Amino acid sequence: MPELKTRMHEFRKEMNLQQAELAEMVGVRRETIGKLENGKYNPSLKLAMDIAKVFGRPVEEIFIFEDKSK
Amino acid sequence: MSDISEKIRSEKINENMNEKVDIKPRIMNENQMHENHASEKSREEADSKPTDKPMPILTQNRYSRIGHGIVWISAGIFEIPQNSVCQNISMVLFIFACFLLLRVELGSTESDDEMSIGNLTKAKALTQIWMQNICLSVWVIASIIRAMPIHIEWGNLFAPAFFILIGVSDLITGIHFKRLERE
Numbered sequence: 421m422p423e424l425k426t427r428m429h430e431f432r433k434e435m436n437l438q439q440a441e442l443a444e445m446v447g448v449r450r451e452t453i454g455k456l457e458n459g460k461y462n463p464s465l466k467l468a469m470d471i472a473k474v475f476g477r478p479v480e481e482i483f484i485f486e487d488k489s490k
Numbered sequence: 491m492s493d494i495s496e497k498i499r500s501e502k503i504n505e506n507m508n509e510k511v512d513i514k515p516r517i518m519n520e521n522q523m524h525e526n527h528a529s530e531k532s533r534e535e536a537d538s539k540p541t542d543k544p545m546p547i548l549t550q551n552r553y554s555r556i557g558h559g560i561v562w563i564s565a566g567i568f569e570i571p572q573n574s575v576c577q578n579i580s581m582v583l584f585i586f587a588c589f590l591l592l593r594v595e596l597g598s599t600e601s602d603d604e605m606s607i608g609n610l611t612k613a614k615a616l617t618q619i620w621m622q623n624i625c626l627s628v629w630v631i632a633s634i635i636r637a638m639p640i641h642i643e644w645g646n647l648f649a650p651a652f653f654i655l656i657g658v659s660d661l662i663t664g665i666h667f668k669r670l671e672r673e
Binding site: 448451461463467 | 547600603604605606671673
């Protein structure tokens with residue numbers, strides 16, 4: 421089962437954004453951003469695209485699928 | 491000798507001057523610290539005002555599902571004895587249940603996002619499984635009691651059972667939602 425890894429925390433720090441600010445920009449709650457960063461929640465395609473737009477990077481650079489079985 | 495003493499004096503004056511110059515920024519820094527402290531205090535006060543902040547989703551869940559469920563279960567239990575005092579208490583509890591719902595519906599609340607909607611859907615699915623098992627258990631227990639030589643007015647228990655089941659359903663949804671949000 422592939423696992424979704426995220427570099428959201430890294431990019432958010434680069435842009436000097438708070439979790440609450442990013443949450444407001446993409447229209448979710450701060451808790452959702454926290455869970456996304458900890459890898460406890462898989463975002464919908466729309467949310468992933470919105471986050472990618474905020475960071476100005478492609479989605480696959482922010483969210484990485486890692487297949488542990490390989 | 492006089493030249494040397496003059497030199498020493500001038501050096502001392504210079505040192506003092508430097509010290510005086512140094513004192514100013516120190517005072518400025520202290521003033522800035524006071525200002526920062528004051529602004530932090532005012533920010534904390536602004537944050538603690540309950541009117542500005544919309545009600546978080548977990549608080550909404552506490553009121554409209556967990557609290558509401560507990561009140562309905564209590565009201566159902568007070569409906570069982572069939573006396574006026576208990577029925578008045580259950581009436582008060584139903585009014586309180588309405589108040590809990592209205593508080594969430596009419597107040598400013600945090601809007602749902604995709605994670606909370608997903609968690610609520612999961613919580614409701616789990617509640618359905620639980621309710622099926624609870625209803626089956628109640629039916630089995632009722633069948634066993636009916637087989638016993640005990641006389642029970644089943645018709646009187648219909649309304650309390652209805653209220654309790656609604657309460658249990660709300661309570662289970664609320665507990666599952668809370669668990670999923672905190673996981």
